Amino acid sequence: MPADEHQGVGKTITVAAVALVLSAGVAVPAAARPGPEPRGTNSGGSERISISGTCDSGSSWTLSGRSRFLRIDVEGRVQGERRRKRSRWVLRLEQNQNTVAIRSRKATGRGVVKVKARVRNLPGADTFTLTALNRTTGETCQGTLTF
Numbered sequence: 555m556p557a558d559e560h561q562g563v564g565k566t567i568t569v570a571a572v573a574l575v576l577s578a579g580v581a582v583p584a585a586a587r588p589g590p591e592p593r594g595t596n597s598g599g600s601e602r603i604s605i606s607g608t609c610d611s612g613s614s615w616t617l618s619g620r621s622r623f624l625r626i627d628v629e630g631r632v633q634g635e636r637r638r639k640r641s642r643w644v645l646r647l648e649q650n651q652n653t654v655a656i657r658s659r660k661a662t663g664r665g666v667v668k669v670k671a672r673v674r675n676l677p678g679a680d681t682f683t684l685t686a687l688n689r690t691t692g693e694t695c696q697g698t699l700t701f
Contacts, residue, residue: 609686609695611635613665617684617697626675628654630684632695634665641690645669648683650676658689 604618612635619628630647640660647655647669655671667686679700686695 603699603701605697605699607695607697609688609693611688611691611693613688613693613695615684615686615695615697617682617699619682619699619701621675621701624675625672626680626682626701628671628673628682628699630669630686630697632661632667632686634661634667634688634693641665641688643667644687644689646685647671648685649673650681651683 600621602618602620604616606614606616608614609632614633616631616633617628618631619626621627626649628647628649630645632643632645634641634643640663642658642660644658645656645667646653649671654673655669657667657669659667661667669684673680682699682701684695684697684699687693
């Protein structure tokens, strides 16, 4: 094979190799980019954690939380007895002994009162405390959730 032909083959192989590398380099970022996920599959947080118990006169309470995007959604709920369904309750949520939400209101027709808060997820474990007082009867509830 003459020297001129050998150089031409080398140039062809080099040009083909460069074209292959460039096309692969362009295709990889497009393939590596995640597409939009269906709604609900990328919640960005943890599963909901709930605890519950009974108050000192028979009502029940629930305290639940879920971390989402460097925040924690916390909800406290009291289910009073139906015969006292329009009682006035005061509910307080605390995060690491600091009050983050307080609510005073009458229970719904089903005897339910809720308090919610969205707080920053602090470094380490977060301890949430729900304290509820029935202003009508004096009944108290308390629960603690460590997240």
